[in-house]
Amino acid sequence: MRWVFWILGALLIVVAVAGVTFALKPRLYLLTFGGVGVAVLAAYCAVWFRGTRTGSVCISFVAIGLFLSLLDPYVLLTEARERTSFEGSWSYKYYYVDDRDLGYAPQGGIVAESRKYFGDHLDYDVTYSIDANGHRLTAASSDPGAENVLFMGDSFTFGMGLNDDQTLPQLFSKFTDGRYKVINFGVPNYGLHQVVRSLETGRADSLLAKGKVYIVYTAIADHARRAAAAHAWGAQGPVYELGDDGMAIYRGNLHSAFARTIVKTLYRSLFFSHFVLPRVSENAVQNPVPLYIGLVKRARQLAEEKYHAAFIMIFWDDNEPLEPRVKAALDEANIAYIPITAIIPDVLAKSSIYRITPMDGHPTEAANRLIAAYLAKRFGGGTIAQ
Secondary structure: OHHHHHHHHHHHHHHHHHHHHHHHOOOOEHHHHHHHHHHHHHHHHHHHOOOOHHHHHHHHHHHHHHHHHHHHHHHHHHOOOOOEEEEOHHHHOOOEEEEOOOEEEEOOOEEEEEEEEEOOEEEEEEEEEEOOOOOEOOOOOOOOOOOEEEEEOOHHHHOOOOOHHHOHHHHHHHHOOOOOEEEEOOOOOOOHHHHHHHHHOOOOHHHOOOOOEEEEEEEOOHHHHHHOOOOHHHHOOEEEEEOOOOOEEEEEEOOOHHHHHHHHHHOOEHHHHHHHHHHHHOOOOOOOHHHHHHHHHHHHHHHHHHOOOEEEEEEOOOOOOOHHHHHHHHHHOOOOOEEHHHHOOOOOOOHHHHEEEOOEEEEOHHHHHHHHHHHHHHHHHOOOOO
């Protein structure tokens, strides 16, 4: 019966390692915890099977486990001066929840701090406030008959690296004297496919005032790659295919909730997040642009037919590698958009003013002020529709 006690001991080690990992929730060193667990369990089994071939194999696994445990610290040490790191409750508490349609979404009713470093340099130190509906907090009109302006997009719209009063939706609300019911639907890492799915599923319907609806979509060229799941974090999101009429058609979700959980978990290892996951789906789709154009058409269709809304597309034509192809495709399809260079002519020449840092391309408050002022003038001048 001695083998029963050996098995119970092995199970106890597994439970202990899993319990410590769950309790500490390592953000960067998941592989280290796993490697140490493998080494400890293998050492225990080497003692159990000492003097046998199995015991020799277990000793090999001790070495493997120790090797794996060093990979995350190795990445940190070798790239400490060239890597991005985050601090603050926004990073460590994982304020996102699974979403059946969109893949993930921010939790509602939270206030969290976020600090971003590039090496030893502090890029920003800000606070994000999320309202009860899971949207970036935006002070706007509470008039039940007000007209609605929905700002949709990714971290540019959300205001990554900015405080609540510096975001594009908030500045627009300020410049229009709070006349509109303004909602910030921007979520970091979202793409146009999530914007379209939000419109299809009526995410805004219960939040709208009784007035007209306007939709402002902030576009970047990388949204084409995101819609084609060309990023590892694209495992969390809806899937669209291009229909015969050139319109994007919803086909379900890319992966199951279980698969999304696995991807999120692996991102908590520096080694996996830096070397493995980015290569899983890169170059997955050679030409994602046609699908993106189909999504733009679908978004416009939903805006016009479902919400009787003007769809205003602001496109950051800022020399991103995929940008010329996306811009050419938009022009060929006769899709109206407002290039950011038309709003901020010196956006490329003066990136230090309009980008948070050279390594962080998110818009600054200065950029958002110019965009918000431009939109406020268009709205006030009656030239909203496109």
